[in-house]
Amino acid sequence: MKTDLTPSHLAFVPFVSVHNMMRLVNTMGAEGFITELAAYIEEDFKRWPEFDKTPRVASHSHEGVIELMPTADAELYGFKYVNGHPKNMKEGFQTVTAFGVLSSVSNGYPVLLTEMTILTALRTAATSALVGRYLAPEGSKVMAMIGNGAQCEFQALAFRALCGINTLRLYDIDPAATAKAKRNLEGQGFDITTCTSGQEAVEGAQIVTTCTADKQYATILSDNMIGRGQHINAIGGDCPGKTELHKDILLRSDIFVEYPEQTRIEGEIQQLADDHPVTELWKVMRGEAQGRRDAAQITLFDSVGFAIEDFSALRFVRDKVDGTDFAEPLDMLADPDDPRDLFGMVQRAKG
Amino acid sequence: MKTDLTPSHLAFVPFVSVHNMMRLVNTMGAEGFITELAAYIEEDFKRWPEFDKTPRVASHSHEGVIELMPTADAELYGFKYVNGHPKNMKEGFQTVTAFGVLSSVSNGYPVLLTEMTILTALRTAATSALVGRYLAPEGSKVMAMIGNGAQCEFQALAFRALCGINTLRLYDIDPAATAKAKRNLEGQGFDITTCTSGQEAVEGAQIVTTCTADKQYATILSDNMIGRGQHINAIGGDCPGKTELHKDILLRSDIFVEYPEQTRIEGEIQQLADDHPVTELWKVMRGEAQGRRDAAQITLFDSVGFAIEDFSALRFVRDKVDGTDFAEPLDMLADPDDPRDLFGMVQRAKG
Structure with missing residues (x-):
């Protein structure tokens, strides 16, 4: 049995931080980013019937709403977490913040975690102009x-x-x-x-x-x-x-x-x-x-x-950051050598 | 106007990696961890009617399922992402992997992102024994x-x-x-x-x-x-x-x-x-x-x-890691000085 304590590459999820999303936007130029993103959105609108469409799952409170927006095609599953709190601005917070995850349908493992506050602004604009x-x-x-x-x-x-x-x-x-x-x-x-x-x-x-x-x-x-x-x-x-x-x-x-x-x-x-x-x-x-x-x-x-617009945006960002330093590996998934030996992995981490 | 390019502390979400979850479990001892966690679960079961209970949102495919499990009380909102793919084990992947987020209901900002593959195993065991x-x-x-x-x-x-x-x-x-x-x-x-x-x-x-x-x-x-x-x-x-x-x-x-x-x-x-x-x-x-x-x-x-058991687990982990090095700050939320000036923040990041 391997007892290598280094996490396998399966344990890491590519993560795009706010800093790296801004770098990506500035490297491409906002208009270039939006133009390419709009092409992904158009592609997904044109295959609309292929998507598993669920209404967003909203949790309302007096002060605002927190929503999960999932969708999937046969290969990829995506969801966005987004809040909407109109009173936030007065308190120095963003009205809307968001992040999202794209996953493989075939094994359920996330393949991207990304900030989506900026990305949502870009996909909303891209959709409008499209x-x-x-x-x-x-x-x-x-x-x-x-x-x-x-x-x-x-x-x-x-x-x-x-x-x-x-x-x-x-x-x-x-x-x-x-x-x-x-x-x-x-x-x-x-x-x-x-x-x-x-x-x-x-x-x-x-x-x-x-x-x-x-x-x-x-x-x-x-x-x-x-x-x-x-x-x-x-x-x-x-x-x-x-x-x-x-x-x-x-x-x-x-x-x-x-x-x-x-x-x-x-x-x-x-x-x-x-x-x-x-x-x-x-x-x-x-x-x-x-x-x-x-x-x-x-x-x-x-x-x-x-949700499909967010899915397009996640798909676009994954394609853009794949293999680049715009994404950093995040140690988010437990991946023991023997999938049944989760406990052994925790034990061995004692070193 | 401030033009400081350092992200504000609001931009960072405390993140508990797999590595740090294992450290926390090993520091407390698995039984100590489970015992304290069970107390949080019992506390939340005893105030069951206070929770906003939504059935999990499942996306099924031939190979498995990906689920989002949200719940909230008046102060905190939590959700877990979890997959279940029985065929994964044969291919060297975990059958179940999970991560979760805890957020403030009042402004919608996440206050914790954590691995939950190990944490789910612990909360399931804690619930069973409780x-x-x-x-x-x-x-x-x-x-x-x-x-x-x-x-x-x-x-x-x-x-x-x-x-x-x-x-x-x-x-x-x-x-x-x-x-x-x-x-x-x-x-x-x-x-x-x-x-x-x-x-x-x-x-x-x-x-x-x-x-x-x-x-x-x-x-x-x-x-x-x-x-x-x-x-x-x-x-x-x-x-x-x-x-x-x-x-x-x-x-x-x-x-x-x-x-x-x-x-x-x-x-x-x-x-x-x-x-x-x-x-x-x-x-x-x-x-x-x-x-x-x-x-x-x-x-x-x-x-x-x-979902309430996951909520208890998220709440427990947040209390445990708050102010410790078990959590690392993740640059996940765009937080411009002027909440309306998201574009200006991106522009200024050009440096």
Whole structure:
């Protein structure tokens, strides 16, 4: 029997820290990262029926929610842990933090553990802009951004990389948030107008992105603000009791969703009847349903974020970090020489 | 604005590696560890109604299962990731590997990430022996152990520490497993008899522990093997389609379970009618239901493992490693100085 005390390579799970995720993003460039990630997301949307889809498992408290979002295909299993605590920001914490794991379906061993706070911001932006490619008016250049928090800059870069947006109209209820976004995005070469109201922000925009963070029913967009041909990218309404759009806008829009079972509970369409028609985006990407029909149509992506997007992100990161120093080995799995001799392994560790 | 690039202490999650879990077990001694852990489990069973109880979220494949087991009280949220792949052993992998996370309910931030392969073995054993204290015949000294795999030694130590067992009668369909268990347990001072059949193993035993690993209906214990007054600690039948006991034994036993909703699907009692009477162990521990009634009664702990036991184990480990070098800080949470400036944090990391 081997009595080598060095853990086998099976004991180690590749781990991507926040530091290494930032290095990876900066090495690739945020737009390069988002563009490649969007290709993984599109690939997975196009094989949507292959996935084992489970609604997220949410644990709600007065202060927020902690969720587990699992999904799997025949080869890989992934899940994301994510919290949402709107009151965190005031206390100096992130509203949303996340990490995720990718595992082998055939033996159950994790093959990646990674930070996902930054990665979630990137995958949310990548998904929005990927959807924008199917739904935004042709030749879109101007995007209104209402809500200039943590997601704002990632959305802007994603829409430039995938849809050609170069002009931004920023508005946030807190001018400090707008100033922060302007500072960051000017450095990225965008043409930026800061606005003093949502109404002003949407003027002349082909795309309207809403990403505010209040955990309540709100009316970030009222009916009069949206005109013919606009594409609405609604990010912020993503849990029961939280919406951003006036119901009348929904009734004038063609609505596109990730996973109707989840969006009807969490998205803007929680305001509508359970059988209100929506189009599933995977069908649009497979060419089985129509995306934008004409230049006058109002399109709405009612984004809530689905586990398959996280799965794509985990798959992308694993492919990127495999065999590089962006991942460090984490001693997370007990792997005795004889699988039945877990106790002996513990005993021998006494040395 | 601070532009310090050192991550804040909020960015770090205490991580207990396999190496450090083994150090902790060896520092405390396995029996000392189990005894203290059992006290945490008992404490949590006694406040059972306070927990947010969700059935485990399982992803099944041909080769096995990957599960997430979450639970929470008002202050802490915990979940365990665990796989079960019976074919792994032949391929040199563990049948079961696990890790877990404990988080603050109030802000959603993880406060502990730990290996749980070893910890699960310890918590399963601690739970069995804790239950044994309520159900086993008084003055029990002899335990039969059918199935001498990875769980065997932990069960033996737990039953010595909590119930006074000092004599073991070992049987496994594979003599190599029995030889392994005997070798490990002789070093621990047990009086050991190796047996050539399950029938021989149960002779004279006050407690009968079954922990075999086949993912199928099996009859490890047939009706004639169990006599008056014995306590059966049935560990192995823990998923749909997997049982160890002949149905006739169940019909002669008083059956005790962790969480009926889960045990009726996963435990031995999946062989019985949905309304077959069972007693919940938390009620026994609170004195609201009777444990062992008399010396002639056959008692059965139909163990499947419930999320609250993992929660207790996570809580125990956190208390033990807090402020020690058994935990190492893991850079897992993005924590920008300005929570809304996630993008700026990534940008500044370019250095």
